[in-house]
Amino acid sequence: xxxxxxxxxxxxxxxxxxxxxxxxxxxxxxxxxxxxxxxxxxxxxxxxxxxxxxxxxxxxxxxxxxxxxxxxxxxxxxxxxxxxxxxxxxxxxxxxxxxxxxxxxxxxxxxxxxxxxxxxxxxxxxxxxxxxxxxxxxxxxxxxxxxxxxxxxxxxxxxxxxxxxxxxxxxxxxxxxxxxxxxxxxxxxxxxxxxxxxxxxxxxxxxxxxxxxxxxxxxxxxxxxxxxxxxxxxxxxxxxxxxxxxxxxxxxxxxxxxxxxxxxxxxxxxxxxxxxxxxxxxxxxxxxxxxxxxxxxxxxxxxxxxxxxxxxxxxxxxxxxxxxxxxxxxxxxxxxxxxxxxxxxxxxxxxxxxxxxxxxxxxxxxxxxxxxxxxxxxxxxxxxxxxx
Amino acid sequence: xxxxxxxxxxxxxxxxxxxxxxxxxxxxxxxxxxxxxxxxxxxxxxxxxxxxxxxxxxxxxxxxxxxxxxxxxxxxxxxxxxxxxxxxxxxxxxxxxxxxxxxxxxxxxxxxxxxxxxxxxxxxxxxxxxxxxxxxxxxxxxxxxxxxxxxxxxxxxxxxxxxxxxxxxxxxxxxxxxxxxxxxxxxxxxxxxxxxxxxxxxxxxxxxxxxxxxxxxxxxxxxxxxxxxxxxxxxxxxxxxxxxxxxxxxxxxxxxxxxxxxxxxxxxxxxxxxxxxxxxxxxxxxxxxxxxxxxxxxxxx
Numbered sequence: 001x002x003x004x005x006x007x008x009x010x011x012x013x014x015x016x017x018x019x020x021x022x023x024x025x026x027x028x029x030x031x032x033x034x035x036x037x038x039x040x041x042x043x044x045x046x047x048x049x050x051x052x053x054x055x056x057x058x059x060x061x062x063x064x065x066x067x068x069x070x071x072x073x074x075x076x077x078x079x080x081x082x083x084x085x086x087x088x089x090x091x092x093x094x095x096x097x098x099x100x101x102x103x104x105x106x107x108x109x110x111x112x113x114x115x116x117x118x119x120x121x122x123x124x125x126x127x128x129x130x131x132x133x134x135x136x137x138x139x140x141x142x143x144x145x146x147x148x149x150x151x152x153x154x155x156x157x158x159x160x161x162x163x164x165x166x167x168x169x170x171x172x173x174x175x176x177x178x179x180x181x182x183x184x185x186x187x188x189x190x191x192x193x194x195x196x197x198x199x200x201x202x203x204x205x206x207x208x209x210x211x212x213x214x215x216x217x218x219x220x221x222x223x224x225x226x227x228x229x230x231x232x233x234x235x236x237x238x239x240x241x242x243x244x245x246x247x248x249x250x251x252x253x254x255x256x257x258x259x260x261x262x263x264x265x266x267x268x269x270x271x272x273x274x275x276x277x278x279x280x281x282x283x284x285x286x287x288x289x290x291x292x293x294x295x296x297x298x299x300x301x302x303x304x305x306x307x308x309x310x311x312x313x314x315x316x317x318x319x320x321x322x323x324x325x326x327x328x329x330x331x332x333x334x335x336x337x338x339x340x341x342x343x344x345x346x347x348x349x350x351x352x353x354x355x356x357x358x359x360x361x362x363x364x365x366x367x368x369x370x371x372x373x374x375x376x377x378x379x380x381x382x383x384x385x386x387x388x
Numbered sequence: 389x390x391x392x393x394x395x396x397x398x399x400x401x402x403x404x405x406x407x408x409x410x411x412x413x414x415x416x417x418x419x420x421x422x423x424x425x426x427x428x429x430x431x432x433x434x435x436x437x438x439x440x441x442x443x444x445x446x447x448x449x450x451x452x453x454x455x456x457x458x459x460x461x462x463x464x465x466x467x468x469x470x471x472x473x474x475x476x477x478x479x480x481x482x483x484x485x486x487x488x489x490x491x492x493x494x495x496x497x498x499x500x501x502x503x504x505x506x507x508x509x510x511x512x513x514x515x516x517x518x519x520x521x522x523x524x525x526x527x528x529x530x531x532x533x534x535x536x537x538x539x540x541x542x543x544x545x546x547x548x549x550x551x552x553x554x555x556x557x558x559x560x561x562x563x564x565x566x567x568x569x570x571x572x573x574x575x576x577x578x579x580x581x582x583x584x585x586x587x588x589x590x591x592x593x594x595x596x597x598x599x600x601x602x603x604x605x606x607x608x609x610x611x612x613x614x615x616x617x618x619x620x621x622x623x624x625x626x627x628x629x630x631x632x633x634x635x636x637x638x639x640x641x642x643x644x645x646x647x648x649x650x651x652x653x654x655x656x657x658x659x660x661x662x663x664x665x666x667x668x669x670x671x672x673x674x675x676x677x678x679x680x681x682x683x684x685x686x687x688x689x
Contacts, residue, residue, distance in 0.1 A: 055612075059637040116510055187659060215659035220618055221608040222405075224398040225661055232391060232654075245515050249610055256524060276517040277610045344459035 014063060043086035044079075044339060046071070046194075047111030047135070049102045049126055051118050054093035054336050056243060057220065057353055059130060059269065059274065059318060063140060064089050065311045066319035066372070068117055072310070072327035080333045085326070087115075092126075094119040098128050107133040112339045113332075115325040118318065120144035120190035136340040137349065138328055140321035143267075144193040148366050156339065156348055156367045158316075158325045160291050160358070160374050162190070166197035168289045168374035170324030173208060173237055178260060182212040182235035184226060184250065194241040194266050211235050218246055227253045241266040248277025255282040261357060262287060270317050275382055286344040292358050294320055296386040324356040389530030392609040395650045403646020408600035409623035409650050410474075410630065410638040411552060412593025418513070418569045418633035419589050421489065425496040428620015429503035430469050430594045434601025435611040437465040437505055442519045456538055457520065462544075462602040466595035472586050473594025489625060500620075508613040514537075515612040518605045541603050548596060549639055555636060561588055569633065625669040629684025640680060 050068055052060035064087070071085045079085055088109050089100035099119075101302065103126035103259065106114065114130050116137035117123035127150055130137050136154045139178065143159040160168075173181060183198060185191035189239030202208045211233035214226045227250070230238065238254065239249050240263065247269035254263060255278075264287040277285040294307075294315060303323075307315045333356055336343035354361040358373030378387040409431050415426045435674050438461050480499045484492050499636025523537035556562040565587045568575050604619075605611045620644060645665060652664035672679065 053508070053513045055614075097624070214657060216619075217615060217659075219612075221604055221615065222402050223658075224402065225650055226658035227651075228391070228394055228398060229654060229658055245610060247610070249608060252609060254533060256526070256533075258526065273515070277515070279609065316547055331441065 003149045003180075009022050043087050044333065045109060045111040047106035048087060048089045048116030049092040049099050049114070049118075049123070050089060050116050050121075050322075051094040052091045054095060054098075056094040056119060056323070057218060057274065059316065060089075060091070061215070062316035062319045063116065063118065063322040065313075065328045066140075066315065066322035069307055069310060069312070069319075070323045072331075073332050074326070080330050081337065085330065087274055087326075089116075092116070092122050094120065094122050096125045099123065100129060101341040102126070103129040106130075106156075106251050107135065111135060113138065113329045113344065115140060115322065115329055116179050117142040118145075119188065120147060120193070121169040121188045123290060124146060126151075127130065127155055130154060136329075136341055136344045138325040138326065140192065140349075141318040144189045145197070146189050146193060148368055149206070153345055156177065156328075157369065158321050158328065158356070159267075159369070160371075161368050162193035163197050164262060164369075164371075165202050165289050165374055168376070169194070169239055169264065169266070170201040170205070170208070171288065172264065172289070172376050173202075173239075173354050174205070174255040177210065178237040178262070179208050180235045180264060181237045181239060182230040182233070183210055184214045184216060184230060184240045184242070185244070186218045186246055187215045187216070188242065190268060191241040191243075191266070195239075198239060198241075200281060215244070216246060216250075218242065218247075221249065223250055223253050224257075224320060226250070227257050228258075230254075231257055231259060236261055238263045239266070240264070240269060242258065242268060244269040244271040244274040245277065248274045250280050250285075251278035255279075255345065264288060267291060267317070270377065270384055272382060272384070275379055275384075280382060281378045284381075286379045287387060288379075289374050290377050290384070291321070292373045293317075294357065320357040323360075326353065328356065328361065391654075393530045393532035395654050396537075397488070397529065397532050397649065399648070399650030400510045400643060401534075401538050401542060402649065403626075404542050404606060405600050405619065405642075406622050406626045406635035406645050407639045407642025407670035408545050408548065409597050409619055410626040410642045412550070412629040413623050414632055414635055414638035414675040415565075415593045415629070417488050417590050418635070419565060419586060420481075420485070420572075422481060422492050422532050423496060423624070424481075424593075425620065425624075426499040426503055427478075427593070427597060428616035428618075429500050430473055430476075430616070430618055431601040431604075431623075432507065432611070432613060432616030433472055434465050434469045434614075435501060435605040435615060436463065436511060436516075436601075437468040437598065438602035438605050439511075439516055439518060439611060441465060441480065455522070455537070455548070458522070458602070460542070461520075465602045466598045469598025469601070470591040470595035472598075473590040476594075477587060477590040482586075499686030500616075504616070511613065513613065514609050518609050518611065520606055524628025537607060541607060544599070544603065548551050548599060552592065552596065552635065556591070561585060565589055585659060589668035614669060622665060625665055629672050629681055634679070634681045634683075637679055644662055645679075 014219040050060040050063040074083045090105050094101035097206050099122035120142040129150045131154050138156050140158045143161050145162045149188040172292050183195040185195040202210050212230045214230050215225045223264045247265045265354040269286050270290045294303045332344050332347040336347035352362050362370045377384040378386040412427050441461050464512050521539045526535050526539050564580050604651050626641035626645045627638050630637030652663045
């Protein structure tokens with residue numbers, strides 16, 4: 001209780017400070033209620049909590065660049081309602097404490113909407129911070145069901161959920177006529193969510209059985225214990241639901257232990273580093289459940305070229321979702337003709353058929369995508385391509 | 389049966405890494421009673437030194453991914469990490485010698501962070517993939533699988549350990565080390581250059597950790613700036629189990645911890661691996677705080 005009080009007090013103080021500063025800078029240009037005075041001047045700030053350090057540091061720049069690309073496009077066309085958009089990025093480090101601090105910073109910086117969120121475990125604590133500050137969130141990457149289970153009105157997922165990903169995984173297992181499956185997660189919210197949902201889905205199917213469920217600790221090098229345990233019951237299929245660093249090591253160690261059947265990874269492992277770490281030979285034929293990417297969408301190469309031109313590197317995981325999150329944010333604010341939280345949320349709920357990478361957008365009542373748009377990728381050479 | 393043999397092999401392999409790192413922990417503690425918490429990061433430094441040598445000088449070494457290249461790189465990295473250990477001792481620990489133990493312990497933790505984030509600044513926070521990935525030929529041993537590389541690495545670890553044991557038992561510096569661990573003040577009166585011997589200890593301990601780092605990098609293929617943290621804790625556990633301050637105990641503790649983890653996870657599930665390892669540490673500290681081979685220390689007044 002006291003903590004919460006302090007939090008409110010801190011927010012109030014921060015808000016008062018921010019108002020004071022803007023009042024000075026504005027030089028009496030603005031008048032009327034405090035809310036509208038802040039609304040109508042200067043650029044509209046979009047906040048993003050993304051990892052630029054820590055174990056998932058590789059992802060941060062991908063997300064930031066994706067969002068930047070959309071913002072530049074929108075600004076070139078005159079912005080939203082005559083105001084330019086501005087991106088404010090804070091490092092979440094894929095760590096709950098750091099992410100919560102980053103979210104508070106964004107609240108203090110008076111962002112209108114949030115378009116960030118990568119690791120589910122680190123995104124969870126930011127939800128209530130943004131909710132209290134009445135900031136609508138479009139989460140581009142984090143996709144644990146835990147996020148929507150909070151039932152917060154300001155939270156929207158631009159990525160498919162764990163349930164949708166698990167369904168895609170089980171569909172692939174059935175397609176391959178698999179009998180026994182080993183599931184491995186890294187004990188994080190995102191990863192555990194997918195394995196739990198996959199195990200539930202498998203349970204309702206008589207021809208399929210989960211023979212082993214392992215959890216590993218992220219950040220270690222030796223997973224021989226988990227590998228040996230998973231292989232004890234000779235599974236036909238292995239599904240790893242964590243991130244690429246451990247994923248690469250696991251693939252390598254499974255292959256070294258003589259396992260030559262199918263290994264599949266979840267979208268957190270979709271990064272070419274996975275292939276580097278596993279070794280090119282070991283990674284061949286590894287499958288992945290992934291939402292659609294520009295590489296797999298007709299006409300997507302044009303987008304990739306544009307991205308490459310601006311940032312001098314290839315887009316990575318969640319560049320597209322971040323790009324889309326910004327575009328959806330702009331669309332919602334344009335539709336709402338306002339930057340007020342309630343109106344934006346209404347506008348988001350009413351969006352129907354807006355074209356984003358994963359198909360025409362319409363949010364479900366739970367604020368998730370109507371279709372997850374998950375598809376199966378396969379490792380060929382040094383790339384992950386669409387499995388045909 | 390196959391499964392059991394596999395568990396033993398897994399345990400021995402991981403244990404040999406723990407043992408190599410635990411040696412430095414134990415030696416430093418034995419001589420100046422300091423828990424060098426930056427030691428795990430020296431292991432990480434070794435992995436990155438090897439990475440740098442292979443990246444910038446890979447061509448000069450023939451660029452091959454043979455074990456010989458690895459051994460050459462390992463020796464170079466050992467010299468580098470050994471020197472890093474010397475600098476660490478000179479900069480962070482020597483000025484504080486004689487200060488309360490807590491002060492030095494906190495310095496060690498600080499040194500650990502400095503090393504970790506220093507490397508993160510230099511090499512970036514992303515994990516790096518080792519430029520040399522050893523090709524592995526698998527052999528079957530009593531129904532279990534092990535690669536030739538694993539066997540060679542275990543052999544290298546054993547050679548290094550035997551070498552260290554010989555240094556401590558047979559050489560003048562080794563004798564000096566043992567003497568200082570008994571009574572540093574008396575050694576000073578006897579004309580032993582205590583500072584030099586302590587430096588020497590740091591050099592050897594850090595070189596061994598560096599060797600383990602290069603081997604881990606080449607074998608697992610992935611290195612990152614936080615890789616030393618967990619292995620540092622595990623090596624500390626191994627050193628305590630074996631009796632901290634005792635060199636042979638550190639080896640025994642490392643191998644034992646590897647085996648314990650291997651079997652513990654087989655019966656409890658892999659999410660229990662660290663719980664099991666550190667639970668064992670707590671059990672040892674309560675039941676036999678001196679460890680397996682440690683001697684009971686009587687405080688002399």
